[in-house]
Amino acid sequence: MLFNRNIDQPLHIEVRESLLHGRGVFAKSRIRKGVLIEQAPVIFLSKEEKETLRFTKIYHYYFLLGNPEKQTAFSFGYASFYNHSAEANAFYAFSRNRNTLNFYAYRTIEAGSEITINYNGKPNDKSEVYFPNSDEP
Incomplete structure (x- = not known):
């Protein structure tokens, strides 16, 4: 993987406006x-x-890793900007040894394509995902 040594950000991805959501x-x-x-x-x-968090702008950006009562996590990097898709092209796994969320390509992703994950945890999980009304905390 290529990293910019000055800012420790991957050189092969970027955050920009999405047609899916923000x-x-x-x-x-x-x-x-x-x-x-x-x-x-x-x-x-x-x-x-x-x-x-309910009273902040970052309320919709945390992860539940296992038991929601014990495993609420906030992730840095670009982690909170991956959008949901029922047919995701990437997936994530939590590393307990490093305390990181690791994002992997589930299939080859072409340059310019949005990288999506399935918020239910499995790339092709067709279950509904609950998104609270953004106007309510």
Whole structure:
């Protein structure tokens, strides 16, 4: 994986406006199936901290990793900008050893394409995803 040594950001992805929802993560170059796209560090939040997020702009950007009562995490890097798709071209896995969310190409992603994940955890999971009304905390 290519990284810019000065800012530790992947050179092959970028965040820009998305047709799916607001901003999204896009491939700047072709990413082959199975390649690690990004390793995003996470910090875990207490139940109280998670509840406090309801009153902030970052409320819709946290991850639930396992038990929602114990595994609420906020991730850095581009992690919170990957949009949902029921037919995602990438997936993520939590690394307990490194406390990172690791994003991988589920299939080859062409340059210019938006990189999507399935918020249900599996790339082709067709289950509905619940998105709270953005006007309500």
